[in-house]
Amino acid sequence: MSGDRIYPDEATGGFAAPPLSFEDREGREVEIRAFEPKELDAVSEMYADFDPADRAQGIPPTGEDRIEGWLSTLVEEGLNVVAWHGERAAGHATLVPDAENGETYELAIFVLQEYQEAGIGSRMMECLLGHGEAEGVERVWLTVERWNRAAVSLYEKMGFETSNAESFELEMSLRLH
Amino acid sequence: MRRALVVVDGQESTKELVREAGELAAGVEAELLLLHVTSEQEFADREEALANIAGFDATYGIEQAKEGATQFAREVGRESLSDGVDFEAIGRIGNEVNEILTAAEDRDCDHVFVQGRQRSPTGKALFGDRAQKVALDFEGPVTILTA
Numbered sequence: 001m002s003g004d005r006i007y008p009d010e011a012t013g014g015f016a017a018p019p020l021s022f023e024d025r026e027g028r029e030v031e032i033r034a035f036e037p038k039e040l041d042a043v044s045e046m047y048a049d050f051d052p053a054d055r056a057q058g059i060p061p062t063g064e065d066r067i068e069g070w071l072s073t074l075v076e077e078g079l080n081v082v083a084w085h086g087e088r089a090a091g092h093a094t095l096v097p098d099a100e101n102g103e104t105y106e107l108a109i110f111v112l113q114e115y116q117e118a119g120i121g122s123r124m125m126e127c128l129l130g131h132g133e134a135e136g137v138e139r140v141w142l143t144v145e146r147w148n149r150a151a152v153s154l155y156e157k158m159g160f161e162t163s164n165a166e167s168f169e170l171e172m173s174l175r176l177h
Numbered sequence: 178m179r180r181a182l183v184v185v186d187g188q189e190s191t192k193e194l195v196r197e198a199g200e201l202a203a204g205v206e207a208e209l210l211l212l213h214v215t216s217e218q219e220f221a222d223r224e225e226a227l228a229n230i231a232g233f234d235a236t237y238g239i240e241q242a243k244e245g246a247t248q249f250a251r252e253v254g255r256e257s258l259s260d261g262v263d264f265e266a267i268g269r270i271g272n273e274v275n276e277i278l279t280a281a282e283d284r285d286c287d288h289v290f291v292q293g294r295q296r297s298p299t300g301k302a303l304f305g306d307r308a309q310k311v312a313l314d315f316e317g318p319v320t321i322l323t324a
Contacts, residue, residue: 056301057301057302057303058300058301058302059299059300059301059302061300070300073300074299074300077298078298078299094299096298096299097298098298099298105298106297106298106299106301107299108299108300108301143297143301143303167303167306167309169303
């Protein structure tokens, strides 16, 4: 939230841009593509199925209206990728610009419960960062709950570094260019 | 508490903060000041957007922006407080934390109310460093609403 967020000196680039097709660890054919407006309903449905126990820091919101309002902001303002298992959205990741300057982007990622722990999250991160890199995004940040070791490890694997450990939430950042 | 400063922002939760502060202030007959700060960036964006509207010849400057911020604080006050509760609306332009501290000092406020939770661009609820900085730098009690 602050304007003086710290970013790594070195850029971490070379991420694969979408689309990306692969077989996940459960043997499912998954394709990650940049979001298209006509896919909004399918992504809304994914969030309607989202287990409230997996919500973090208040998102995704609950209830159809709130999900739609929240999602419309993400797709109108941000860069988005969606992981598809056939017609079904299995995951969604987003980069949303900061209102303050529009040069830095916050990252958030969601994988539907039954598709978790199958390697989809890390490939979606890769595609989202590749998408951002191609679109000229320079700096990316995120916050994560401290206890969420799995998420922190994934972010570190992608090149994120801890930029602020003083707040309740751990803040991490990455430079793409 | 003699004079309370309440920080009003654009989030829905700001109304609850104003209501709570209003009740506490009324209980001890303290004065109530509602402050809204427009950031320099918001001001510059607005100025640029208006300048790009063909045929828009009214002036938009610091004074108009301050008046806009004051108007915003006034509207939130009217919506959140019951009729008959007196308050004064203040608008300022600049860095939010600095303006909060300066306004509190200028107006000799002895208590600041600020919303602790803020929404990040992706909608995450964050504790945020605004409340933390105000709490550390204001020389008096700061009430932080985190609901």
